[in-house]
Amino acid sequence: MDEPIIEMCHVFKTYPSQISALSDVSLEISPGEFTFIVGPSGSGKSTLLRILFSAEKPTSGEVVVHGMHITQPGFKKIYQLRRKMGIVSQDFKLLRDRTVNANVAFALEITGHARKEAKNRASEVLRRVGLEDREGDSILSLSAGEKQRVAIARAVVHSPPLLIADEPTGNLDAKMILDVMEIFTDLHQKGTTIVFSTQFTGLVKHYPYRVIQILNGQISDGRRVDIHQEKEVKAGE
Amino acid sequence: MFFLQYVMRRAFQNMKGNLFPNLITIGIIVISMLIFSTFSLLAFNLTNFLKIWEDKIEILAYLKQGTPSSEVEPLLRKTRLLEGVEVVRYVSPFDAMTFMETKLGGQKNLLGGIQPTVLPPSFEIQLKKDYRNSTKIKEVVSQLKKIPQFEEIQYGQEWVETFSVLVHILRLTQWILGGLLLIAIVFITSNTLQLTISSRREEIEVMHWVGASPSFIRVPFYVEGLIQGLLGGVLAILFLFLLHQGFLLYIPPSMQAWLARIPVLFLPPETIVWILLGGMVLGFFGSIVASMRVLKYK
Numbered sequence: 001m002d003e004p005i006i007e008m009c010h011v012f013k014t015y016p017s018q019i020s021a022l023s024d025v026s027l028e029i030s031p032g033e034f035t036f037i038v039g040p041s042g043s044g045k046s047t048l049l050r051i052l053f054s055a056e057k058p059t060s061g062e063v064v065v066h067g068m069h070i071t072q073p074g075f076k077k078i079y080q081l082r083r084k085m086g087i088v089s090q091d092f093k094l095l096r097d098r099t100v101n102a103n104v105a106f107a108l109e110i111t112g113h114a115r116k117e118a119k120n121r122a123s124e125v126l127r128r129v130g131l132e133d134r135e136g137d138s139i140l141s142l143s144a145g146e147k148q149r150v151a152i153a154r155a156v157v158h159s160p161p162l163l164i165a166d167e168p169t170g171n172l173d174a175k176m177i178l179d180v181m182e183i184f185t186d187l188h189q190k191g192t193t194i195v196f197s198t199q200f201t202g203l204v205k206h207y208p209y210r211v212i213q214i215l216n217g218q219i220s221d222g223r224r225v226d227i228h229q230e231k232e233v234k235a236g237e
Numbered sequence: 238m239f240f241l242q243y244v245m246r247r248a249f250q251n252m253k254g255n256l257f258p259n260l261i262t263i264g265i266i267v268i269s270m271l272i273f274s275t276f277s278l279l280a281f282n283l284t285n286f287l288k289i290w291e292d293k294i295e296i297l298a299y300l301k302q303g304t305p306s307s308e309v310e311p312l313l314r315k316t317r318l319l320e321g322v323e324v325v326r327y328v329s330p331f332d333a334m335t336f337m338e339t340k341l342g343g344q345k346n347l348l349g350g351i352q353p354t355v356l357p358p359s360f361e362i363q364l365k366k367d368y369r370n371s372t373k374i375k376e377v378v379s380q381l382k383k384i385p386q387f388e389e390i391q392y393g394q395e396w397v398e399t400f401s402v403l404v405h406i407l408r409l410t411q412w413i414l415g416g417l418l419l420i421a422i423v424f425i426t427s428n429t430l431q432l433t434i435s436s437r438r439e440e441i442e443v444m445h446w447v448g449a450s451p452s453f454i455r456v457p458f459y460v461e462g463l464i465q466g467l468l469g470g471v472l473a474i475l476f477l478f479l480l481h482q483g484f485l486l487y488i489p490p491s492m493q494a495w496l497a498r499i500p501v502l503f504l505p506p507e508t509i510v511w512i513l514l515g516g517m518v519l520g521f522f523g524s525i526v527a528s529m530r531v532l533k534y535k
Contacts, residue, residue, distance in 0.1 A: 053446075055535055078445075078534050079445075079448045079449060079450050079451065079534070080448070081448075082445070082446065082447065082448035083447075083448035084448075087446045087447075093439070093442060093443055093446065094443075095439060095440055095443060096439075106443065106447070107443075107447040109243075110243075110444050110447065110449040110453055111447065111448055111449065111450075112239060112240070114239065154447070155447075158447075
């Protein structure tokens with residue numbers, strides 16, 4: 001069995017205001033796995049994900065991502081960790097003064113790729129997310145769903161083995177959610193490990209992936225939803 | 238090469254994007270550096286003047302009236318052996334009278350009736366180069382004072398001391414003022430760069446997310462600080478040069494004769510280089526302060 005790509009061991013996170021965001025969270029995620037983190041607003045989903053990409057440090061506990069002990073004191077290679085992952089958020093975090101292609105290419109340029117190469121790779125990925133016709137357009141002219149697709153394209157343009165998505169469907173309507181989920185499913189099928197947080201339990205029921213429930217900073221794990229099995233059961237009934 | 242290109246492009250983009258705050262910063266650096274360099278220039282010229290004056294400095298040791306002429310030669314030998322003494326010339330009362338007549342020119346008849354013997358004989362003592370300063374002169378004078386045949390020793394000590402004190406005060410003011418201005422420059426550069434960083438907050442956040450190395454994010458801001466400091470320094474030197482040239486062109490007639498023998502120099506190249514380097518270092522330091530405050534990897 002492969003080494004887990006993510007390991008969290010007895011992780012606690014308490015904010016200075018004494019609000020406990022995570023309480024004794026332990027979990028492992030294997031390479032290639034698609035994991036939903038599901039819970040209501042304020043349950044600790046974002047804190048968990050922010051710890052995974054080292055935007056926050058846990059109060060105690062150990063976290064290993066890609067074999068890097070990111071909770072060890074003095075861990076300074078955050079940028080190396082992030083080069084091995086893609087991050088997508090609900091608010092897209094796109095640069096409004098640049099075109100669609102420039103936003104995606106930016107992720108490659110600032111990690112040392114030549115401009116032309118970055119531009120070509122960005123075009124390739126934009127084609128994969130169905131935005132080949134909008135490459136030269138300004139970000140401001142895009143719909144929310146299109147913006148999220150650009151954000152996903154930027155997150156995966158460097159082909160990371162791990163994609164962390166913090167409520168990527170939060171601002172989207174039903175049609176857009178389906179479009180975006182199709183891209184995530186496609187990436188997963190190509191081998192990308194995906195950690196996907198959402199507060200909509202209805203969404204996860206449609207996908208045969210692992211679901212981790214989080215409530216008041218505590219997780220309950222282990223349920224694997226297999227949509228095909230569920231369908232078979234329903235048909236048998 | 239790519240990194241360098243990126244850094245330069247980004248630094249200039251940052252400056253262009255925040256043109257007004259950058260111009261204000263450069264303007265304040267120019268004013269601060271101009272004040273500092275003006276004091277440097279004044280101190281440099283006064284030091285130079287002091288050096289010229291010190292080079293010409295000599296000690297006059299007056300012999301006691303009635304010193305037998307047989308003692309003059311041994312006394313000359315003894316004086317020549319003193320540390321720091323280069324040349325000693327005996328000035329007899331007759332030589333002194335001739336000198337005074339020459340100085341008075343057409344009015345030398347004022348000396349009519351005065352016997353040369355009323356003038357005391359003296360030694361004109363020229364010092365070695367290293368001894369032509371107020372501290373070293375005093376060492377030689379104290380040795381001369383131990384010789385009983387000398388009645389009085391003169392070397393224009395008041396002039397040398399007053400002038401030295403003036404130069405010291407000027408240097409001290411220059412460095413105190415300089416110190417305050419340096420803090421101001423660091424503070425201002427740091428604040429402008431914080432504005433620049435703040436205006437690029439979204440971009441920096443994205444850079445953090447996609448794994449840009451800290452140097453990739455910070456170095457353009459360091460370069461921006463360096464450029465601000467360098468431009469400020471260059472403009473300050475340029476303005477100072479124009480002021481210097483203007484002063485030379487419009488010297489009041491009352492000062493022209495006085496300044497004829499004293500060159501009013503501009504700062505030497507090495508001082509200019511130091512001022513420019515100083516500006517760059519200050520700009521750089523300001524950008525480090527700014528990045529430490531607001532460029533934490535998140």
